[in-house]
Amino acid sequence: MEIKDNILKQKIINTEKLYDYLVNITVFLGSVGFLTAGISSYLNKNIIPFIQTNEISFIPQGLTMTFYGTLGLLISSYQILILYSNTGEGYNEFNKEKGTLNILRNNFPYNKTPQIILTYSINDIEAIKIKKINNIFNVKQSILICLKNNVEIPILDVRKPLNLNELEKEASELASFLQIPIRT
Structure with a gap:
């Protein structure tokens, strides 16, 4: 970050x-x-x-x-x-000056658009949510952004299970930057 x-x-x-x-x-x-x-x-x-x-x-x-x-x-x-081709890699950019959240991911190389860009207003963000799903052989951890219209957008999916403290630290840094609450 x-x-x-x-x-x-x-x-x-x-x-x-x-x-x-x-x-x-x-x-x-x-x-x-x-x-x-x-x-x-x-x-x-x-x-x-x-x-x-x-x-x-x-x-x-x-x-x-x-x-x-x-x-x-x-x-x-x-x-x-x-x-x-680094498909799926990219960045999340939270710009307070412009009031935007840009989510950019690399697309498959032979598509018409080389990158996927999603733009949201920072004012539409209600909260940050930590989601953890435990299955027998798989643990899925995510940090999501909750928008005002009940839409949840995953901004960070963790393949390797993180310590819950590390995941919470990442979410709290983001929440303090945006000055919004964290939901669990």
Whole structure:
């Protein structure tokens, strides 16, 4: 969070980018293996010498491996493209001088608009809300802005669970800058 001349700017970045790249590259390589095994079983020939696919019949094993290999290649390639293009990253800018809140996020690179920009009046903001959802395997933490017309806009989604004190500190800094209350 950066405050300068009545302007508060929060950068939104993917802190788990290296981990996401590693997972998607692993899926990509596994998919190449599945696709190669499926094609090898169809041709009844080992395309890669150290992978023995002689005993795999094309129907149903080879066909299934070809399907999942192709699907994995498509999904992992798409995910890597999203990571590379920084889709979803951006910033939140609270400008007291202009009285505006600008939410800017990078869009998918091949869209007509390279960025998504949402603008709201600071006067329409009623409160800051902290939202925490605990599931068995997933914890979702968010800081939301509550507008006067009962609209809640997420401005910060936390992938990695934060200590509740850290989340509250982030929300309280924002609330004190805007001079509005915090809801839970």
